[in-house]
Amino acid sequence: MQESYEPRSIERDAQAFWNRAGSFRALEDASRPKYYCLSMFPYPSGKLHMGHVRNYTIGDVLTRYYRMRGRNVLQPMGWDAFGLPAENAAMANSVPPAKWTYDNIAYMKGQLKSLGFALDWEREIATCHPEYYKWNQWLFTRLFNKGLAYKKTGVVNWDPVDQTVLANEQVIDGRGWRTGALVEKREIPMYFLRITSYSEELLAALDAMDGWPEQVKLMQKNWIGRSEGVRFGFPYEMDGGRQILYVFTTRADTIMGVTFCAVAPEHPLALRAAQDNSAVATFISQCRAGGVTEAEIAVQEKQGVATGLSVTHPLSGEQVPVWVGNYVLMGYGDGAVMGVPAHDERDYAFALKYGLPIKCVIRHPAGDGVPAPWRAEYAEHGECIHSGRYDGLDYARATDAIAADLSARGLGGKQLQWRLRDWGISRQRYWGCPIPIIHCAHCGDVPVPDAQLPVVLPEDLVPDGSGNPLAKLASFTDCACPKCARPAKRETDTMDTFVDSSWYFARYCCPDNHRSMLDERAQYWMPVDQYIGGIEHAILHLLYSRFFTRALRDEHLLPGVSEPFANLLTQGMVLAESYYSDAGGRRTWINPADVEVARDSKGRILAAKTRDGMDAVYDGIGTMSKSKNNGVDPQALIEKYGADTARLFIIFASPPTSTLEWSDEGVEGSYRFLKRLWSYCARFDKAAPSVAAGSQKATRFEIHAVLRQANYDLQKHQFNTVASAAMKILNALERSSGGRTAVTEDGLSILLRLLSPITPHVCHHLWRELRFGEDVMRAAWPEPDPDALEQDEIEYVVQFNGKTRGSLRAARSADRDALEALLRASTLAQKHAADKIVKRIVIVPGRLINVVL
RNA sequence: GCCGGAAUGGUGGAACUGGUAGACGCGCCGGACUCAAAAUCCGGUGCCAGUGAUGGCGUGAGGGUUCGAGUCCCUCUUCCGGCACCA
Numbered sequence: 001m002q003e004s005y006e007p008r009s010i011e012r013d014a015q016a017f018w019n020r021a022g023s024f025r026a027l028e029d030a031s032r033p034k035y036y037c038l039s040m041f042p043y044p045s046g047k048l049h050m051g052h053v054r055n056y057t058i059g060d061v062l063t064r065y066y067r068m069r070g071r072n073v074l075q076p077m078g079w080d081a082f083g084l085p086a087e088n089a090a091m092a093n094s095v096p097p098a099k100w101t102y103d104n105i106a107y108m109k110g111q112l113k114s115l116g117f118a119l120d121w122e123r124e125i126a127t128c129h130p131e132y133y134k135w136n137q138w139l140f141t142r143l144f145n146k147g148l149a150y151k152k153t154g155v156v157n158w159d160p161v162d163q164t165v166l167a168n169e170q171v172i173d174g175r176g177w178r179t180g181a182l183v184e185k186r187e188i189p190m191y192f193l194r195i196t197s198y199s200e201e202l203l204a205a206l207d208a209m210d211g212w213p214e215q216v217k218l219m220q221k222n223w224i225g226r227s228e229g230v231r232f233g234f235p236y237e238m239d240g241g242r243q244i245l246y247v248f249t250t251r252a253d254t255i256m257g258v259t260f261c262a263v264a265p266e267h268p269l270a271l272r273a274a275q276d277n278s279a280v281a282t283f284i285s286q287c288r289a290g291g292v293t294e295a296e297i298a299v300q301e302k303q304g305v306a307t308g309l310s311v312t313h314p315l316s317g318e319q320v321p322v323w324v325g326n327y328v329l330m331g332y333g334d335g336a337v338m339g340v341p342a343h344d345e346r347d348y349a350f351a352l353k354y355g356l357p358i359k360c361v362i363r364h365p366a367g368d369g370v371p372a373p374w375r376a377e378y379a380e381h382g383e384c385i386h387s388g389r390y391d392g393l394d395y396a397r398a399t400d401a402i403a404a405d406l407s408a409r410g411l412g413g414k415q416l417q418w419r420l421r422d423w424g425i426s427r428q429r430y431w432g433c434p435i436p437i438i439h440c441a442h443c444g445d446v447p448v449p450d451a452q453l454p455v456v457l458p459e460d461l462v463p464d465g466s467g468n469p470l471a472k473l474a475s476f477t478d479c480a481c482p483k484c485a486r487p488a489k490r491e492t493d494t495m496d497t498f499v500d501s502s503w504y505f506a507r508y509c510c511p512d513n514h515r516s517m518l519d520e521r522a523q524y525w526m527p528v529d530q531y532i533g534g535i536e537h538a539i540l541h542l543l544y545s546r547f548f549t550r551a552l553r554d555e556h557l558l559p560g561v562s563e564p565f566a567n568l569l570t571q572g573m574v575l576a577e578s579y580y581s582d583a584g585g586r587r588t589w590i591n592p593a594d595v596e597v598a599r600d601s602k603g604r605i606l607a608a609k610t611r612d613g614m615d616a617v618y619d620g621i622g623t624m625s626k627s628k629n630n631g632v633d634p635q636a637l638i639e640k641y642g643a644d645t646a647r648l649f650i651i652f653a654s655p656p657t658s659t660l661e662w663s664d665e666g667v668e669g670s671y672r673f674l675k676r677l678w679s680y681c682a683r684f685d686k687a688a689p690s691v692a693a694g695s696q697k698a699t700r701f702e703i704h705a706v707l708r709q710a711n712y713d714l715q716k717h718q719f720n721t722v723a724s725a726a727m728k729i730l731n732a733l734e735r736s737s738g739g740r741t742a743v744t745e746d747g748l749s750i751l752l753r754l755l756s757p758i759t760p761h762v763c764h765h766l767w768r769e770l771r772f773g774e775d776v777m778r779a780a781w782p783e784p785d786p787d788a789l790e791q792d793e794i795e796y797v798v799q800f801n802g803k804t805r806g807s808l809r810a811a812r813s814a815d816r817d818a819l820e821a822l823l824r825a826s827t828l829a830q831k832h833a834a835d836k837i838v839k840r841i842v843i844v845p846g847r848l849i850n851v852v853l
Numbered sequence: 854g855c856c857g858g859a860a861u862g863g864u865g866g867a868a869c870u871g872g873u874a875g876a877c878g879c880g881c882c883g884g885a886c887u888c889a890a891a892a893u894c895c896g897g898u899g900c901c902a903g904u905g906a907u908g909g910c911g912u913g914a915g916g917g918u919u920c921g922a923g924u925c926c927c928u929c930u931u932c933c934g935g936c937a938c939c940a
Binding site for chain 1: 854855856857858859864865866867869872873876877878879880892893919920921932933934935936937938939940
């Protein structure tokens with residue numbers, strides 16, 4: 001065989017072999033256990049970045065491993081092809097988003113192929129193809145007819161200069177990214193999907209999802225946010241009628257401590273108060289400034305204004321002033337809260353700021369009063385005090401009694417409350433799936449009939465930043481009402497791209513079916529056995545997909561399937577430093593590769609400059625993203641070292657679930673290993689068979705022990721130590737002076753199979769070259785031989801008072817008495833315990849002896 | 854702010870259910886080969902003291918449980934992810 005390792009040619013040859021053999025085509029086969037392995041599909045942003053390489057290598061390792069374990073494997077790939085970056089690129093380069101997207105797909109597909117991933121390309125999909133998004137539209141009309149899709153108003157970021165809606169990402173420090181104008185909140189009509197009708201099920205099912213990380217399930221649980229509490233009303237008179245201000249609380253036991261109520265700025269009562277009170281009107285309009293994200297609202301200073309109105313406490317009958325508070329969210333509960341400053345930190349701060357009374361009604365661990373400053377104990381449960389007939393009751397009994405009394409007055413009672421909100425899917429953007437609705441002046445919102453689907457998105461438009469170009473395109477908007485045939489207008493909003501990605505995993509099963517969304521092949525493959533993707537999708541994408549799978553189930557498209565992903569592996573983010581420059585009044589992000597950095601002795605960044613000497617601002621370390629221009633392109637790595645080295649290096653760098661701060665220092669080590677493997681095999685190929693020498697038993701033990709550990713690590717998905725294991729086996733083989741023996745032959749065959757999922761090209765080649773077989777992919781996965789793992793002697797760690805002082809070899813069969821006798825006779829005992837009293841000897845069988853003095 | 858994570862040598866990371874901390878790499882130091890360099894190979898490498906055998910210290914910080922803690926418990930710090938229109 002050839003003397004030197006030449007990745008370029010062997011990778012080309014291996015890929016050609018797989019192509020010819022159709023190695024990665026997946027066919028339904030009821031006789032074999034299936035393994036549907038899916039990595040989250042990429043957004044075609046231009047080039048792959050290291051996060052992609054990591055994600056797809058992890059998936060590829062798993063599929064190649066399970067294929068060798070006898071599973072019928074499906075691993076497809078496609079493109080999350082709609083989205084904002086295409087519109088931004090279109091504006092920057094005057095190219096239609098469609099062209100930009102298709103060009104990117106072509107380039108990135110080439111990159112994926114060059115990495116040798118075992119993908120079934122015949123199932124490729126792109127969400128921007130009408131054949132795909134037709135089914136988004138079709139399903140939407142089903143949900144619309146069922147009432148699971150509906151229209152209401154939602155709040156968006158509004159750029160008053162460009163007269164357009166901005167994504168949260170496009171709002172920087174409260175200003176529009178292009179215009180610099182202060183962003184306002186604005187309410188507009190939009191379509192929502194009723195995910196909340198599945199709240200209970202989405203929450204309850206989490207408990208049985210053993211294949212998901214606890215961490216992700218916990219995040220989803222908190223996100224869905226089921227809380228048991230009391231919803232009740234404060235009656236008031238307004239405009240000559242009796243009205244009720246409803247609030248929800250999980251602390252009904254503190255109801256006698258209410259000293260004010262606060263409503264959201266958008267609350268009807270706030271709007272009514274504003275009519276007569278200019279201070280309220282001014283405050284409400286101030287609240288319109290700023291972004292819409294919960295994070296922004298949560299960190300802003302708590303502010304409020306008195307409405308001058310008051311409501312009646314439902315139990316005490318006292319008058320309670322109503323305030324408008326910028327921290328009250330209209331989207332949660334009734335958009336109003338009761339204010340109990342003594343036992344809620346936020347209310348406490350609010351009351352101190354505005355001089356509202358504070359009334360302590362709970363005996364908490366820190367006493368009967370709530371002197372400033374705020375202490376966490378004030379919010380703890382305790383028995384009621386200063387609460388009239390509820391005095392002395394604990395949390396549960398007070399809540400029951402109060403709920404009962406409210407109920408008797410017809411003013412409320414216990415209620416379940418959810419944090420989860422319905423999913424607003426309307427986007428005022430061009431590059432997305434058109435929402436299939438026709439607005440008719442006579443018939444209202446009419447869903448597009450099946451025969452007219454898909455509503456095709458024209459692909460030749462170029463957005464200019466001033467709103468959706470579809471809205472200006474008469475050939476798109478003008479249509480006939482499907483019901484009454486009179487002239488009507490087509491909806492121009494498009495769908496949130498999360499809709500596209502909420503069911504793509506099912507479409508991979510039958511991408512060629514143009515007659516229905518899903519068919520019986522989805523029954524065969526679904527659910528996905530292993531889903532792999534970034535931890536950043538822990539909530540939204542994964543929750544929406546769980547919701548959609550249930551919606552599909554209930555449309556009889558996926559009978560019996562409720563959960564889309566049986567097992568979930570959340571890979572850690574690949575992080576990189578990011579730098580920007582604000583030169584010229586506009587923020588431009590500079591690729592880290594183009595920045596030169598000065599650091600202090602601890603590695604902290606002192607100054608950064610671009611290659612052409614411009615000052616750059618360090619913006620911390622964070623996820624690789626198109627918008628921050630800090631993606632590291634793997635192409636240079638692949639070209640210099642080959643795909644196998646790139647794959648090995650990213651796998652070896654850290655366990656899949658850890659975040660990884662990108663650095664390609666050390667990539668040489670992976671390349672060196674593959675070269676070393678190659679040259680070992682070349683020597684092995686030439687060596688004459690010989691008989692095993694004496695040391696061979698130890699080599700065999702070592703190799704099989706490493707294999708045992710590697711197989712265990714594979715189950716844990718800890719692939720970095722599997723790569724280590726391969727290195728250890730090669731080290732053992734090289735150390736073994738036995739040449740070509742049964743032991744080294746066995747060891748090498750284990751090594752090539754163990755490594756083949758990670759570096760498939762080189763292993764494919766060596767497997768054939770050394771005549772182990774035709775195709776390593778079809779070889780059986782190696783298992784350790786129990787005989788090889790037998791040991792006659794065990795090394796015991798010896799500790800005195802928990803400090804390790806040495807070790808002791810003992811027969812495998814030695815019992816406690818024998819070990820103690822050995823220990824007493826040892827020099828270790830004489831040295832460390834000579835004239836001391838032994839209080840106790842702790843023996844961990846097979847491992848350790850600890851002498852307590 | 855709220856929810857979820859993470860922190861181990863100069864560096865990426867390893868350590869089975871609480872049992873020899875630093876596997877396997879990178880870097881660095883020394884050596885071999887070479888006219889020389891690259892590549893390759895061999896040896897060393899947590900920190901401090903000591904010529905040395907050895908001893909002390911050591912897993913973000915501070916407490917605790919235990920014969921024994923990187924691992925379990927409490928408090929804190931810093932960093933990362935998410936927060937519903939980035940994907």
